[in-house]
Amino acid sequence: MFTALGLLSILKKLTGDPTNNELRILLLGLDNAGKTTLIRSVAQEDISHVSTTLGFNIKSVKTDGYNLNVWDIGGQQKIRPYWRNYFENSDVLIYVIDSSDRARFEETGEELGQLLGEEKLSGVPLLVFANKQDLINAASASEIAEGLNLHTIRDRIWQIQACSALTNEGIEDGMQWIVKNVRKK
Known part of the structure; x- marks a missing residue:
């Protein structure tokens, strides 16, 4: 879904508008982590019928004077190699983990580690939901x-936030962290 707000963002970036309070957020994680449900919760949309994201979704959400343009990219293994096509100009990386899927913690840790090593994401703030x-x-x-060794990250600011996309608990706290800690250059 491409919104007028997203188009406005592109135009502001092209014209160098100094009042630009746009943030480009990359939303990644393994399949079934709850990325789409999470962003739909933030956008106050219906979450009762969420299907697997096979490509990407774009949501524009306004909060505290900021327009957050969120790129929600599918997390299936066959799609992950294409994630790098979305790295450029990202202001924030949100990585979503299914806290109940312990069997995939190693896999999600490896994927996150690879993302943090990407040159185009160097220094990009990280929010782990x-x-x-x-x-x-x-x-x-x-x-x-602890399991992901997040405490060893030294090249960017980061935060981990417990949440439930279904109950909306903790999501607002994470979004507030983004607005308070991530400033446009």
Whole structure:
């Protein structure tokens, strides 16, 4: 979905508008992590019928004077090599993890590690959403941070936020972190 707000963002960037409060956010994670449900929750859209993202979705969300243009890219293994086509000009990387899918923690850690090593994402702030905290078997945000060695990240600011895209718990806190900590150059 391409919105008028997204077009306005492109025009402002092309004209160098100094009032530009646009942030380009790249939303990644393995398939079934809850990326699309999360961004639909942020946009206050219906989340009762979310299907697998086979390509990408673009959502523009306005919060605290910022227009957040979120690029939600599918997370299936066959799509992941194409993620790099979306790296350029990203202001923030949001990485979503299914906190209840412990069998895939190693895989999600490897994918995140590869992303953090990408030159085009060098220095880009990282927000990790530890999603699906509403499930009884969910790992805590601190457990995930420890398992992913997030404390060793030195080349960018980062935050991990426990959340549930279904209940909306923790999502606003993560979005507030973006607005408070990420400033356009």
